[in-house]
Amino acid sequence: xxxxxxxxxxxxxxxxxxxxxxxxxxxxxxxxxxxxxxxxxxxxxxxxxxxxxxxxxxxxxxxxxxxxxxxxxxxxxxxxxxx
Numbered sequence: 001x002x003x004x005x006x007x008x009x010x011x012x013x014x015x016x017x018x019x020x021x022x023x024x025x026x027x028x029x030x031x032x033x034x035x036x037x038x039x040x041x042x043x044x045x046x047x048x049x050x051x052x053x054x055x056x057x058x059x060x061x062x063x064x065x066x067x068x069x070x071x072x073x074x075x076x077x078x079x080x081x082x083x
Contacts, residue, residue, distance in 0.1 A: 004083040005056040005063060012075040014039060014050035020073045021052070028066040031058025 011017050025032065034055035040047040056063050067078050 006081050006083060007054040007056055007063070007067070008079045008081075009052040009054070009070060010077045011050040011052070012048070012077075014048055015046075017073050017075055018050060021070065021076060024066070024069045024073070025052075025054075027069065028058075028062070031056050031062045031066065033057045 009021065011021055025035070032054050034053075036053040037050065038053070039050040056066070058066075063080065067080065070076050070078050
């Protein structure tokens with residue numbers, strides 16, 4: 001059975017670092033099967049914190065490289081789980 005890897009990315013200052021996160025995700029785009037971006041919003045505000053969930057399909061080395069690149073960005077945390 002093929003393993004499923006889910007990576008959760010928390011961006012604590014989304015308005016500042018989202019562009020850098022997007023650059024990293026584009027660089028590693030070939031191993032991203034599914035991407036879901038979440039943040040709270042309302043009529044009078046937009047959350048500074050964002051969460052991105054990824055379903056990954058690359059090798060362990062490729063996933064590790066993605067995680068390392070993301071962790072170079074200030075205010076970004078990463079958690080990965082295998083299902």
